[in-house]
Amino acid sequence: MAYHLNFGYIWTHVDKLTWGLVLSLELAVLSIFIGMVIGLSLALVYTGGGRIVRGVVAGYVEFIRNVPLLLLVYLVFYGIPSVGGFMYDATTSFIITLAGYSGAYMVEVFRAGLAAVPRGLIDAGKAIGLTAGQRLVHVRLPTMFRIVLPSFSNALVSLFKDTSLASVIAVPELTYGAQWIKTNSFRVIEVWIVVTPMYLITGYALLFTLQQLERRFAIQR
Amino acid sequence: MPSSELVVQIRGLKKSFGANRVLDGIDLDVQKGQVVVVIGPSGSGKTTLLRCINLLETYDEGSIQVDGVEVGFRDGGGGVRKHRHDRELARIRADIGMVFQLFNLFPHLTARENVMLGLRKVRGRAAADAKRIAEQWLARVGLSDKFDSLPSQLSGGQQQRVGIARAVAMGPKVLLLDEITSALDPELVGEVLNVVQELARDGMTMIVVTHEMTFARDVGTRIVFMDGGRIQAQGTPREVLAATGHDRLKAFLARIEMKHH
Amino acid sequence: MTFALQSLPYLWQGLLVTLEVSGLVVFFSLIAGTIMGVTIVYAPWWLYWPIRFYSDILRGIPLLVLIFFMYYGLPLFKISLTNVAAVVLALSAFKSAHVIEVVRGAIQSIPRGQTEAAKAIGLNFGQRLLYVIAPQAVRRFLPPWINAVVDTVKGSALVSLVGIVDLMLAIQQVIGRTYRPMPLYVLGALMYFVINYTLSSASRRLEARFAYIRE
Numbered sequence: 001m002a003y004h005l006n007f008g009y010i011w012t013h014v015d016k017l018t019w020g021l022v023l024s025l026e027l028a029v030l031s032i033f034i035g036m037v038i039g040l041s042l043a044l045v046y047t048g049g050g051r052i053v054r055g056v057v058a059g060y061v062e063f064i065r066n067v068p069l070l071l072l073v074y075l076v077f078y079g080i081p082s083v084g085g086f087m088y089d090a091t092t093s094f095i096i097t098l099a100g101y102s103g104a105y106m107v108e109v110f111r112a113g114l115a116a117v118p119r120g121l122i123d124a125g126k127a128i129g130l131t132a133g134q135r136l137v138h139v140r141l142p143t144m145f146r147i148v149l150p151s152f153s154n155a156l157v158s159l160f161k162d163t164s165l166a167s168v169i170a171v172p173e174l175t176y177g178a179q180w181i182k183t184n185s186f187r188v189i190e191v192w193i194v195v196t197p198m199y200l201i202t203g204y205a206l207l208f209t210l211q212q213l214e215r216r217f218a219i220q221r
Numbered sequence: 222m223p224s225s226e227l228v229v230q231i232r233g234l235k236k237s238f239g240a241n242r243v244l245d246g247i248d249l250d251v252q253k254g255q256v257v258v259v260i261g262p263s264g265s266g267k268t269t270l271l272r273c274i275n276l277l278e279t280y281d282e283g284s285i286q287v288d289g290v291e292v293g294f295r296d297g298g299g300g301v302r303k304h305r306h307d308r309e310l311a312r313i314r315a316d317i318g319m320v321f322q323l324f325n326l327f328p329h330l331t332a333r334e335n336v337m338l339g340l341r342k343v344r345g346r347a348a349a350d351a352k353r354i355a356e357q358w359l360a361r362v363g364l365s366d367k368f369d370s371l372p373s374q375l376s377g378g379q380q381q382r383v384g385i386a387r388a389v390a391m392g393p394k395v396l397l398l399d400e401i402t403s404a405l406d407p408e409l410v411g412e413v414l415n416v417v418q419e420l421a422r423d424g425m426t427m428i429v430v431t432h433e434m435t436f437a438r439d440v441g442t443r444i445v446f447m448d449g450g451r452i453q454a455q456g457t458p459r460e461v462l463a464a465t466g467h468d469r470l471k472a473f474l475a476r477i478e479m480k481h482h
Numbered sequence: 483m484t485f486a487l488q489s490l491p492y493l494w495q496g497l498l499v500t501l502e503v504s505g506l507v508v509f510f511s512l513i514a515g516t517i518m519g520v521t522i523v524y525a526p527w528w529l530y531w532p533i534r535f536y537s538d539i540l541r542g543i544p545l546l547v548l549i550f551f552m553y554y555g556l557p558l559f560k561i562s563l564t565n566v567a568a569v570v571l572a573l574s575a576f577k578s579a580h581v582i583e584v585v586r587g588a589i590q591s592i593p594r595g596q597t598e599a600a601k602a603i604g605l606n607f608g609q610r611l612l613y614v615i616a617p618q619a620v621r622r623f624l625p626p627w628i629n630a631v632v633d634t635v636k637g638s639a640l641v642s643l644v645g646i647v648d649l650m651l652a653i654q655q656v657i658g659r660t661y662r663p664m665p666l667y668v669l670g671a672l673m674y675f676v677i678n679y680t681l682s683s684a685s686r687r688l689e690a691r692f693a694y695i696r697e
Contacts, residue, residue, distance in 0.1 A: 066632065068635075070639045071674065074654075074663075075664075079667045167546070175550075178550075179550065188554045192551045196539070196547070199543045275601075312604065318602070319602040323595050325593075327617075339603035342613060388602070
């Protein structure tokens with residue numbers, strides 16, 4: 001069988017891949033930051049709240065964690081506008097979805113992180129006369145952030161791979177670009193050879209960068 | 222009464238971890254029925270010495286013979302020593318018992334099953350036999366009401382006594398005790414040391430690494446002081462604890478005294 | 483909402499396909515992943531690195547990318563599989579990489595002292611593995627593995643994108659006929675939720691039950 005590798009088409013349209021990669025990264029980073037805000041707020045609410053509040057937060061978290069991301073993407077993009085009457089573009093819709101998705105995971109990360117702050121540190125804070133609010137800001141949160149740093153880097157890489165689902169609602173990220181080239185050129189193998197390393201190397205680069213941060217800041221439990 | 226039968230014979234033992242020479246030429250004889258207590262500061266190589274005897278660590282130079290058999294190597298012909306394979310090591314280890322500082326009981330097995338495992342799979346005993354022997358030994362160490370307990374349900378002292386039963390039930394030629402009370406709460410140390418003392422009275426050959434000086438004095442036949450990978454002094458408990466003429470030993474004993482008071 | 487419930491029989495058919503695909507993937511990935519996972523823990527370097535390579539690459543790319551390229555790419559190698567076979571292959575390959583990590587984690591989280599105690603009473607390698615390591619590894623393996631099964635069920639939704647009528651595509655098709663997306667997405671979400679929540683609860687209960695192994 002004669003199959004000659006021909007990267008020509010890919011090369012002409014490589015911008016779809018490179019800009020797609022950039023968009024994927026943007027989506028991931030944006031989603032994780034919004035997700036962290038959601039996650040931290042809900043973790044604090046959960047830790048301090050009563051049974052009903054805890055139930056609602058747990059309900060949200062369990063729903064997101066047990067339903068396919070694909071379904072969530074469709075639900076937000078097609079489902080909500082149909083009952084809400086408004087419309088948004090695919091990219092906004094995907095960011096909302098992925099932020100809500102990562103938020104659910106962040107709730108658990110932050111809740112566990114808060115619980116892992118050593119009792120002794122909180123007691124020390126009480127002993128020098130800090131109020132509950134001051135203890136939260138000056139003792140518990142800073143310690144918690146250092147504890148959860150490793151989870152953060154795994155979450156970011158994971159979200160980066162999840163951005164590939166944006167392609168199903170035609171958001172022009174990396175996977176969409178790859179699909180586009182494949183559909184128009186039938187050069188499946190060549191696209192694979194180019195796109196796979198793009199995901200792998202970016203993933204490792206993210207991990208490596210964050211590991212450097214970890215080395216400086218994280219606490220080994 | 223110790224006979225002159227040599228159970229453990231160590232000559233010129235040397236072992237390094239990378240650039241760190243942990244054992245720097247150890248010579249040691251242990252006769253049947255003796256209780257040799259090894260003391261010394263951390264990093265002196267005491268635990269490594271013990272772990273070389275049952276080949277949990279390999280040794281670089283020298284010889285360790287248990288009952289006349291070189292444990293780490295076999296004769297490769299032409300004067301060449303070859304490292305032993307896992308199966309040979311398993312057979313040798315069956316006759317050497319070890320009790321660990323962190324107990325290392327098998328958490329998925331009850332106390333009885335922990336003791337039975339070696340009896341069934343290594344000694345080849347039938348289930349009923351193994352059960353009987355296990356229960357006998359558990360009763361000997363004072364745990365006749367804990368046969369069906371899981372390690373997670375036992376206190377530290379109880380777990381360690383199971384560890385002792387597990388090692389002794391195999392009928393070893395020599396028992397290696399690696400700081401077996403260091404991880405215990407103080408009030409639990411006594412029950413474990415009492416068991417060891419009884420075993421010594423019944424004639425078990427033992428090499429004990431410990432910080433418990435009272436035990437060393439009361440139960441030890443001989444005390445060996447190690448520092449910097451070498452044996453710096455050895456003798457009867459009275460001789461060693463008097464520490465005449467040995468500055469390092471004196472300093473070490475002084476530090477231990479301060480810690481325990 | 484009632485009409486959404488009327489579509490339940492059709493959705494039910496899709497659900498069966500989802501479960502069938504997930505079941506096959508769980509089965510194949512468990513076998514392949516366990517073999518490779520145990521191997522990677524005990525193997526010499528020339529087995530370790532290929533498996534490591536495999537695991538890192540498959541965990542480093544999105545599942546969607548893997549499915550697309552296997553689905554469209556395999557025919558180019560003159561390998562013709564049915565739709566279902568192709569996605570099951572892709573999903574199984576993907577999931578085995580995760581199972582490798584779960585197995586490896588389960589074995590390597592067993593304290594070294596266990597192997598030493600097993601050696602000390604004279605057990606050889608095979609006996610240590612069978613009587614001491616495996617029982618503890620299995621108990622540490624199960625909770626995270628059940629989470630991997632949940633991920634498999636969620637990941638199976640992607641087969642809808644290559645035309646396999648699983649629950650996800652069934653939902654899409656009903657929406658295509660009725661033009662009422664929201665009730666159907668909610669209903670579909672609930673169906674996925676029931677399956678996965680049952681599994682994750684089981685995982686949590688097992689984790690609590692086996693806590694004694696980590697004491």
